[in-house]
Amino acid sequence: MKNIESGITTLYQVASRAGVSPATVSRFLNGTAKVSDDKRRTIERVIDELNYKPNRLAQSLKMGSTNTIGVLTQSLESGYFNRAMVGIEDAVKASGYALLIMSGHWHADEEAERVELLIGRRVDGVAILTGNMSDKQILDFSRRVPIVAFGREVQGERTQAFCLDNYGGACEAVEYLISQGHRRIAHIAGPPDHRDARERLAGYNDTLAKHGIPSDPRLVVTGDFSESSGLLALNSLLVANVRFSAIFAANDLTAYGARLALYRRNIRVPEDISLVGFDDLESSMYTTPPLTTVRQPLYEVGTGIGRRMLAMLGHQQPAADVPGLSLVVRESVRLV
Amino acid sequence: MKNIESGITTLYQVASRAGVSPATVSRFLNGTAKVSDDKRRTIERVIDELNYKPNRLAQSLKMGSTNTIGVLTQSLESGYFNRAMVGIEDAVKASGYALLIMSGHWHADEEAERVELLIGRRVDGVAILTGNMSDKQILDFSRRVPIVAFGREVQGERTQAFCLDNYGGACEAVEYLISQGHRRIAHIAGPPDHRDARERLAGYNDTLAKHGIPSDPRLVVTGDFSESSGLLALNSLLVANVRFSAIFAANDLTAYGARLALYRRNIRVPEDISLVGFDDLESSMYTTPPLTTVRQPLYEVGTGIGRRMLAMLGHQQPAADVPGLSLVVRESVRLV
DNA sequence: TTGAAAGCGCTACCAA
DNA sequence: TTGGTAGCGCTTTCAA
Numbered sequence A, B: 001m002k003n004i005e006s007g008i009t010t011l012y013q014v015a016s017r018a019g020v021s022p023a024t025v026s027r028f029l030n031g032t033a034k035v036s037d038d039k040r041r042t043i044e045r046v047i048d049e050l051n052y053k054p055n056r057l058a059q060s061l062k063m064g065s066t067n068t069i070g071v072l073t074q075s076l077e078s079g080y081f082n083r084a085m086v087g088i089e090d091a092v093k094a095s096g097y098a099l100l101i102m103s104g105h106w107h108a109d110e111e112a113e114r115v116e117l118l119i120g121r122r123v124d125g126v127a128i129l130t131g132n133m134s135d136k137q138i139l140d141f142s143r144r145v146p147i148v149a150f151g152r153e154v155q156g157e158r159t160q161a162f163c164l165d166n167y168g169g170a171c172e173a174v175e176y177l178i179s180q181g182h183r184r185i186a187h188i189a190g191p192p193d194h195r196d197a198r199e200r201l202a203g204y205n206d207t208l209a210k211h212g213i214p215s216d217p218r219l220v221v222t223g224d225f226s227e228s229s230g231l232l233a234l235n236s237l238l239v240a241n242v243r244f245s246a247i248f249a250a251n252d253l254t255a256y257g258a259r260l261a262l263y264r265r266n267i268r269v270p271e272d273i274s275l276v277g278f279d280d281l282e283s284s285m286y287t288t289p290p291l292t293t294v295r296q297p298l299y300e301v302g303t304g305i306g307r308r309m310l311a312m313l314g315h316q317q318p319a320a321d322v323p324g325l326s327l328v329v330r331e332s333v334r335l336v
Numbered sequence C: 001t002t003g004a005a006a007g008c009g010c011t012a013c014c015a016a
Numbered sequence D: 001t002t003g004g005t006a007g008c009g010c011t012t013t014c015a016a
Helices: A011-018 A022-030 A037-050 A056-063 A079-093 A108-120 A135-142 A166-179 A195-210 A227-240 A252-264 A298-312 B011-018 B022-030 B037-050 B056-063 B079-093 B108-120 B135-141 B166-179 B195-210 B227-240 B252-264 B298-312
Strands: A068-073 A098-103 A125-129 A147-150 A159-162 A185-189 A220-222 A246-249 A274-279 A292-295 A326-328 B068-073 B098-103 B125-129 B147-150 B159-162 B185-189 B220-222 B246-249 B274-279 B292-295 B326-328
Touching (some): A011 A022, A011 A037, A022 A037, A068 A079, A079 A098, A098 A108, A098 B098, A108 A125, A108 A135, A125 A298, A135 A159, A147 A298, A159 A298, A166 A185, A166 A195, A166 A246, A166 A274, A166 A326, A185 A195, A227 A252, B011 B037, B022 B037, B068 B079, B068 B108, B079 B098, B098 B108, B108 B135, B125 B298, B135 B147, B159 B298, B166 B185, B166 B246, B166 B292, B185 B227, B185 B252, B220 B227, B227 B252, B246 B252, B252 B274
Parallel strands (some): A068 A098, A068 A125, A125 A147, A185 A246, A274 A292, B068 B098, B068 B125, B147 B159, B246 B274, B274 B292
Antiparallel strands (some): A292 A326, B292 B326
16 A cells, blocks of 8 residues: 555556456556457546556566666766767667666776676666777676677677777878878877777878878877867977877867867967867867867767667667768868 | 576575575575575575576565666756766765666656656656756656756755756856956847746846946847857847947857857957856867856756755765856956 | 565466 | 466565
């Protein structure tokens, strides 16, 4: 009776008040079998009177599935990941799935702990957004729950993963800079323990080499994907007194920081120095000048994750192709 | 047996393999009662062997609480709300709560639907981040689940709410502009159906009046809190050929858009036009120039929500005071 | 200290 | 078309 007090009704209460068996109410609710018209009507009425809502917990326990997809992100505040999150949600919402989101903060142990929590809550599948867990860890988890990972290369019976071509994106960015006449191109790299960062750096190096431009180690300085690291990196570049006409930043945030460092010293973008980012965050269209950057189709990454997950969970799904990276040319690069 | 196949172990399996009763295993797990040392050791061993993890679903069904807090946000992509989200998570994590996040997109019907879903999943409490539901709707929900709302003024037996002083924040911003010698101040307002937006507008109007500055309706143009609306708003202001030396934007995003409009026309900030925002988003420190804006202590709002929620759920909690708004002066305003 | 068993709210099987 | 009932995995009386 505590349930009556707390205003929560059970299926049994509906049944008894409607003078039918719980089974019948259940059948009515789920359309599992024909229910005679008169009973159907009384049940409907009683449900309404009592404002009855099924207890999804009990349903889940019974059915063995929670209609919930766990998402391991790295930060709740990342505009980057959250764009993908929206994609995931849009993709799975119609099938009745909700998202249970946890963040691992790029720390393998924490990530594993979160996935463990997710599994403990019996999510039907886990979506992993990059991170630092080992492939082995992921494969281990996948014995307990189907996994779709983005920014990883694991594959397994119940594990799907896909990446974007960071290397190619970086090449495209640098190619563009070169096509605009730049030869002295600095790079603010991302953290070396970060796969995407390494690939972007490789793309930078290889493209320079391809064009016979000698690489100058003083031109690449390491950041950590944050605005402040971009600011710092550029300051150190400026102090070191190396000459360069363009900067390729490992991501947009870093580019923002670099932009500010330039602003502080009255160096104009793009008149004095050209700047290219990576990611194409929402706000990169509104920086001054609007940032030329490599667009990551994050929303589509999200829907791709969602669709793959639905497919693994046995839902009919159209193929989920994710478009590639593409350079979006705005106004932060000048032709020299 | 399907559980064995799928690699998921139940408490009964642990019990039988350890040669004890399920009750004993449960007691061991929860420390509910003394368990003899030898049994404890075998149980521990078996749990390890079987890699047993309790089914939280079953626990929740039995205990009547899911250790989950539902959060109704408006957009998964909003840096504004997500900062608060992190605060909520930090506040409740230690007590073992997870967050179930859904977004209502500023649409009362959708919001209600989401809260309904949250309740259906038997969250222990619901945190509401502003939105457009009526107070009555919220109060109705609160008969089924405790609610903490931010940016609302409802109060009820199981409903707590708190706001930030948007009016005061706007006054402070405009006061500052006036103190720097500005008298012709434009305002890009937020959507009129948005309480915060109305308050900020009122603060703008009243502060002007207080200083005997005649209000000029041509100086206020309405946006919708987005960058693009800021851009549009400023363009229309510029086209209308009204004179002004400063802009007070209803939020930072709008300010970004306005900033770009200015940039497009080679109008310098702050040399030619001063600009003040509202919110103090993460990135406002890195715009060029860094944006002077009214800081909203969103993280603290989040922890405030979390702490209030924990208190309602019966956890001992220190008082949860949320600091007020404060102007952060950076470089987008000039003394005229 | 331990076990047997009831029951959380639901679904689905088996009979009728 | 309907009802009775077992059982999902767990916790917690009640007895022993």
